[in-house]
Amino acid sequence: MFLATNCRKDKPITDISAKLTFSADTIVFDTVFTTIGSTTKLFKVINPYKQAINISTIKLAGGPSSQYRMNIDGVSCIETHNVEIAAKDSIFIFVKVNIDPLNSNSPLIVSDSILFETNGNQQKVMLVAWGQDAYYYYPNHFPQSSHDFPYPYSIISCDATWKNDKPHVIYGWAVVDSACTLNIEAGTRVHLHSNAVLFVYKGTLHINGTLSDPVTVQGDRLEQDYQDIPGQWGKIWLYAGSINNTVDYAVIKNGIIGLQADTFGSSLVPTLAMNNTIIKNMSDVGLYAQGSTVNATNCVIANCGVYAVALMIGGSYDFRHCTIGNYWTYSTRQTPALILNNYYKDVNEVYHERDLNKADFGNCIIYGSMDDEISLDKYSSGGIYNYKFENCLMKTTIDIAGDAMHYISCIKNGDPSFVDYTMNNYELAAGSAAINAGSLTIASSVPFDIKNVYRLSSPDIGAYEK
Secondary structure (H helix, E strand, O other), X not given: OOOOOOOXXXXXXXXXXXXXXXXXXXEEEOOOOOOOEEEEEEEEEEOOOOXXXXXXXXXXXXHHHOOEEEEEOOEEEOEEEEXXXXXXXXXXXXXXXXXXXXXXXXXXEEEEEEEEEEOOEEEEEEEXXXXXOOEEEOOOEOOOXXXXXXXXXXXXXXXXXXXXXXXXXXXXXXXXXXXXXXXXXXXXXXXXXXXXXXEEOOOEEEEEOXXXXXXXXEEOOOOHHHOOOOOOOOXXXXXXXXXXXXXXXXXXXXXXXXXEEOOOOOOOOOOEEEEOOEEEEEOOEEEXXXXXXXXXXXXXXXXXXXXXXXXXXXXXXXXXXXXXXXXXXXXXXXXXXXXXXXXXXXXXXXXXXXXXXXXXXXXXXXXXXXXXXXXXXXXXXXXXXXXXXXXOEEOOOOOXXXXXXXXXXXXXXXXXOEEEHHHOEEEEOXXXXXXXXXXXXXXXXXXXXXXXXXXXXXXXXXXXXX
16 A cells, blocks of 8 residues: 655655654544444544655554454555655544444443554554443543643543443543532442542542442453453542542452542541442452541452552541451462551651551451461551450461450451352351351441341351351
């Protein structure tokens, strides 16, 4: 194919540093189709130099199996070679996609790219289309200065309610703005693309699942091979100033961080109240709180690459009938399931203390594959560092028998006998040391377990009643 004039006097540039420029680095097909969809978009490939440039290869990365097709100078192709653009000139590439958005077996997001090779340099333009009929949140705000929000983002409508009639798919960062509330209905499916973040900026998030219709938060890869793969998306981030967040009956799985709460203890009400929720398969941390106020009941937080629960830079925390289990196998884990910390180190290596006003664990299991699944990371000079484990079953090397102030009626290294932790099933099997070992006083504040089983006759430790 030859796109430049035969009368040119200049020779193509051969500098290996020479690169093309593009009118866009990502082409988004954001039409929500209701029937078999076909749409075409275009972008410009620009030669910014005062010499012609030869593109040795232009091709669709997905090859013949791609759902995209491109057209260059009137010729439809999957791959072409030796495309020349005259000095300070450009060409248009038309891209077409064919998708049936009503096919529930299609991916939520259909991605590909067009690859360009010029003088040995490889560049690409990303192609993104919606693969199913869903609600999509794609960045439409972009950083304008160093003081702006650092990532491309979309803003969720203030006081929005996400319904459960179709999946909700986040691509990039989706922001709940200041003083706004996002309500997510029972049974809603929320899918996040790679590194995507649901960012609650000084607003409020309510996840309103039920026992029969939990809210599911996971990645956007629906194939069977991705059902339990960690690290597929970013996190739910409750940013500093976000308050009154509630999470009820949610399953949050396969991300990098499940929930991050950064309110720095400025509120008298909880940053986060989380009940009857499962967080699992996070490549970093399940629940990551920094100086926050978090109350959790009947929660299972399990199988994370770094910490299952990290309570950092002080704060106030209350966990009742929770199961924190970590049997991570995707890599070598060197950190415990639970860490309590009351300081941070700034960029100048200066330590700053923050009060850990309370970290109470009642009728909880803290267990895993390491010898010690609890780290008490206290600032060396002292400061407020209040914690208490009462009627807990824990895997630890700490001498809990000699510390009646912090460990009350706890069981050290007893076998919880989970039904099958390799399948993230943290229910109790017969013979578990947690059975009938809970405090009735603590259980009275959480009379039903995560599956709505009554527990007050003889409470077990953890989120599940046997």
